[in-house]
Amino acid sequence: MAKLRTITGRALLRRVSHLSPLMRNDTRWSSTFEMVERYLKLQPLIVQLGHNLLVENEIQPLLLRRAEHERVKSLARDLEKFEGVTKELQKATxxxxxxxxxxxxxxxxxxxxxxxxxxxxxxxxxxxxxxxxxxxxxxxxxxxxxxxxxxxxKSTALERAPTREDSSDSIVKAAFKKTKV
Structure with missing residues (x-):
């Protein structure tokens, strides 16, 4: 996929798709999921470019074999499950x-x-x-x-009871207090 991110590679891809390859971001695991997902979208389009063009641009040797492609599809199904869990873990509630x-x-x-x-x-x-x-x-x-x-x-009933606070004591309240015009 890195080869297809070059100027020449992107020019080739533009013949069949507006999509470009995504690379993995070490600080975001979801980028792995997105990269694999993008590969699965691009792979059939890359094949449409034709064998001669792929060989000429030194891309053919980099393409995955059928068994490798099937493993990537299986990986994508697993990564999709993890992506769902990741999204759920980000909910504030x-x-x-x-x-x-x-x-x-x-x-x-x-x-x-x-x-x-x-x-x-x-x-x-x-x-x-x-x-x-x-x-x-x-x-x-x-x-x-x-x-x-x-x-x-553990909190006590006294700690849970609402406290009366003077608005001048609270920076937040003072910051958002409306001024009389």
Whole structure:
């Protein structure tokens, strides 16, 4: 795909499509999904250019073989699932309980990810906290260890009660306070 991003490569592609190849961005995993998706759109169009033109521009040897192309299609199906999970994880209303449900489903479909996403994965710094918060959100019974880990987050009725605050004490309120004309 990198060869098709050159001036010559883009000129060739313009004969059959307005699309150009996408390259992977190391800081965005979704760019891998987008790159594979774009390849699958461009591949049949590239073949339309004809064997001689592809050989002349040194693109033919870079094309994937049929078995490799099938593997890319399979990869695209898996990446599409991960893309859906990624989009869901970006929602502001997502709870830790919902994240756990998502991760459990990912582990169910992709067991190799268990070491990273399972509730007991070694990557968690405080599994009792994570499991305790999930159980609290689900209104399930928590263990003593989970209760202890979550204790810092417990608020009293007094803390939850609305406090009366003078608007002059709040920078935010003062900044947005309407001035009388």
């Amino acid at each position: 997502l709870t830790l309980s919902a994240v756990r449900r998502l991760f459990d489903q990912v582990v169910k479909e992709f067991p190799a990810l268990k070491t990273r996403l399972a509730a007991t994965a070694p990557i968690f710094n405080n599994p009792n906290l994570e499991q305790g918060l999930v159980k609290i959100q689900r209104r399930e019974a928590v263990t003593i260890a989970e209760r202890s880990a979550c204790a810092e987050f």
